[in-house]
Structure formats: C-alpha cells, structure tokens
Amino acid sequence: MPASSPLSAVLDAAERVGKLNLRTEEIASALPAISADALRQALLRQQRRGRLIRLSRGSDHWLIVPLQHATSGAPPLEAWLDRYLSKTLQVPYYVALLSAAETYGASPYAVMVTQVMVAKRRRPITVGRHEVVFHTRTRIEDMPTRWHETPDGRFKVSTPELTILDLVQREAQLGGMARVREVLRGLWPACTPVGVAQALDALQDIPVAQRLGTLLALDEQAGLMTSVTDWLRHKPLRLVALEGGQASSTAVAYHVDAAFKVRLPVDLKGSNS
Incomplete structure (x- = not known):
C-alpha cells in the first residue's frame, strides 16, 4: 500500500480535529520542506481527486471534503460559508430570501441555490453541488441577523422579519x-x-x-x-x-x-x- 503524501497527512490531521477550512499559507507552514511550486502541484492533485476544493479563484481558501460528503462534493454550507465570506474575503453578508425562509422551515419550494446578501456585486460560486448566488444590499451591516447553527457549523441569516421584507421587496x-x-x-x-x-x-x-x-x-x-x-x-x-x-x-x-x-x-x- 503506497505511503500517503505529506500533504495528505496534513489534510488528514486537520480533518481529525474538525478543521475543514485551510489557507494556502497554513498548509505551506505545515510543509516547510516543500517548495511553493511543488505545493501548488500537490494541491491541484488533491483537488482532482476530490479531496480538496478551492472556493474561488485567487482566494487561497481550500476546503477539505470528508469522505461522508464525497457524493455531494463538499461539506454543508455551515462548515465553510461564514469562514469564507467573513474571514477570507472579509465581507459582511447574510443568507437571505428563499434560503433564509428555508432555515425557518417556511419554504414550500425546493431551493436549488443558496441566496446570500452582500454589500457589492459578486459572481456566483459553485462548491461541489452547492451553488451560491449573491444579491446586493446597501447598509448591510445595519440589517438584523442571527446565527443559524447546526452540528456542522453556523452562518448568518436574516431574521424572520427582515426575511419577509426582503421577499416582498424582491418578489419579481x-x-x-x-x-x-x-x-x-x-x-x-x-x-x-x-x-x-x-x-x-x-x-x-x-x-x-x-x-x-x-x-x-x-x-x-x-x-x-x-x-x-x-x-x-x-x-x-x-x-x-x-x-x-x-x-x-x-x-x-x-x-x-x-x-x-x-x-x-x-x-x-x-x-x-
């Protein structure tokens, strides 16, 4: 049985302690003997194998895909959305509209994408089977939000009352x-x-x-x-x-x-x- 690569060992150790979100610099610091070019190639190999996902081009934010989530291609949103938006990109956000309603058990429709409010326009991203689309909201940091928490993690979501206003405003x-x-x-x-x-x-x-x-x-x-x-x-x-x-x-x-x-x-x- 072939020995695991140094990068695989780092990913396995991170996953064992529940750390699924990694930045390139964190991985590099754990593998000081590997050159930047060799690390890039190793990361791409893990990406092709489905072990890692890069959340967006240029972000240097990598997401480990545990075996139990291999079929969906990524862990649940709660495991990575807040860390990606608020820590890596440092942008205010909240999950909104039909996606917010779904967290309150109030959407009679299957929500095929996750709708997220941000301050400035952003391109949609696809992470495994998750598609995230962004809508813009002025004064976003003034909007009332709360945490949606699960065993996998948490993300910010509009309050039920802000959700109804957002739905009425954007019904078209x-x-x-x-x-x-x-x-x-x-x-x-x-x-x-x-x-x-x-x-x-x-x-x-x-x-x-x-x-x-x-x-x-x-x-x-x-x-x-x-x-x-x-x-x-x-x-x-x-x-x-x-x-x-x-x-x-x-x-x-x-x-x-x-x-x-x-x-x-x-x-x-x-x-x-």
Whole structure:
C-alpha cells in the first residue's frame, strides 16, 4: 500500500480535529520542506481527486471534503460559508430570501441555490453541488441577523422579519407575489411585532412597508400589521401596486387598500378566504 503524501497527512490531521477550512499559507507552514511550486502541484492533485476544493479563484481558501460528503462534493454550507465570506474575503453578508425562509422551515419550494446578501456585486460560486448566488444590499451591516447553527457549523441569516421584507421587496426576482405569499404564510408565526419594527427601521423602504401591511391584512395578521401601521404613521405615502413591477392595466380590475394605499386586484384573496 503506497505511503500517503505529506500533504495528505496534513489534510488528514486537520480533518481529525474538525478543521475543514485551510489557507494556502497554513498548509505551506505545515510543509516547510516543500517548495511553493511543488505545493501548488500537490494541491491541484488533491483537488482532482476530490479531496480538496478551492472556493474561488485567487482566494487561497481550500476546503477539505470528508469522505461522508464525497457524493455531494463538499461539506454543508455551515462548515465553510461564514469562514469564507467573513474571514477570507472579509465581507459582511447574510443568507437571505428563499434560503433564509428555508432555515425557518417556511419554504414550500425546493431551493436549488443558496441566496446570500452582500454589500457589492459578486459572481456566483459553485462548491461541489452547492451553488451560491449573491444579491446586493446597501447598509448591510445595519440589517438584523442571527446565527443559524447546526452540528456542522453556523452562518448568518436574516431574521424572520427582515426575511419577509426582503421577499416582498424582491418578489419579481423570486417568481412573483403569488409564490412569495406562499412562503410568507409559513414565516408569519416566526415573526414578532418588535422584530417587524426593527426590520422596518433598518430597511427604511416605505413602499415595501405599505405592501407588507396589505399582505398582513389579507392574511389577518393583526398583531404584526400594527407594527407596520405604527411605523408608517406620519410618513408620506403614495399609491403603489402590490407587485413592484405591476403596470396599470385596463384588463384587470383593481381596488385600493385605503389603509396602506396599495392597489391590488379585486379577486385577490387572503389565506383564510
């Protein structure tokens, strides 16, 4: 049986102590007798064998793939996402939208990609079978988040209340308001009036707040709706459509929710209708 390579021994030792994320300089310091060129070649060989993944070109961030995750090509997101974004790239982030809803058990759809908010545009990355797509959010560090923790690790995720606002704001990118409403119905129980007020303060988007107020009214979520009403009090409201990209049309009959100044189709029903 051939002896394992020096790099294999380093990777095995790191995996035994649960350290799956390694930087090139860390590996090099553990193998001082190996030249930079020889180490690069050894890393590429381990990558071809599926033992290692480089998370993005130029990042020098390597991810060990334990045998139990060989089929998926990478360990779970919790094992590497936070370390990659906050430590290697040093960018603020949070898992968002349908991916955030899924962490709260509120997505009725299979989420094929992980949606992550960052401050500036980034290209998607593919890590094994995981595809991560990035959306941008201004003032991202002001947004309310929490940790999603599992035995494999943890990552930052939007609070349930910020998640509902993000979903309403970006419904056109997510398949439309009908799809978003299905997700929102699973999220209402996870939200609190205080959390809604905090998320509204952070986002500072009046039209989104108006749309959220109408959706809460349709689903008879009076407690959460009060927070929206209070937040909108004394703010200038203009008439907005329930769906952000919705154009006026004579082919569809609309009525106006006077409380929130939102135009919506007359046949739109609440969840209890």
